[in-house]
Every structure is written in structure tokens, then in C-alpha cells.
Amino acid sequence: MAFRALMLNEQDRTVTAELAEIDDGQLPDGNVTVAVEYSTLNYKDGMILGGIGRLVRNFPHVPGIDFAGVVESSEDARFAAGGVGSVAVHLLSAAGYQVAASTGRPQTAD
Helix, strand or coil, X not given: CEEEEEEEEEECCEEEEEEEEEEHHHCCCCCEEEEEEEEECXXXXXXXXXCCCCCCCCCCECCCCEEEEEEEEXXXXXXXXXXXXXXXHHHHHHCCCCCCCCCCCHHHCC
């Protein structure tokens, strides 16, 4: 499946960014596929785009772990197909934090 993404590349220790059309074959091997519905870039992504720090070591690279969507397929028992996926929520909860997620649509809240 093809999709548009922010793609980072590096040449001579200079990081460049472009919006690119990529497909699953260009992504690193993984075992969970999420149909992303919402995504953001966070502070560390901004640092990378601004050339501050060496947070990314492997290029090309699609930045961002702040997303939410529906799990399409998974080889990992922690993420069932059809479930809602968020890397940021998973990482925080795995670190022991209690996470309360918002849909951004308070009118649909219980």
C-alpha cells in the first residue's frame, strides 16, 4: 500500500526532509501494521528536522511515533488486529504510567 510520508535522508551528515510517496516495501521489517488516522511530530522530531542532535542513526527514516489508528495486522500478541493502536500510549503504559487518551472529540466522550 502506498502512502505519503515525511522522509528524512542524510548526506554528508546533513539531514534533509521531503514529503514522499512510499510503500510498505520501503519500511523496516516489523510485525504490526497500523492504518494511521491521526499523526503528529513531537519535540524530538523537530530537533531532527532542525539538525539538532543525532537522534536518528539509520536513514532513510520516517519520523514520528505519535500516532493513532487501527491495527490492520499483527504478529505480536499485545496488538490484536482491529484494535486501536498508539505507540506513544503503549510506551508510556509499558513504562508504568497510567495513560488517559483523548479522542480530540469531547462531544463523543462518555
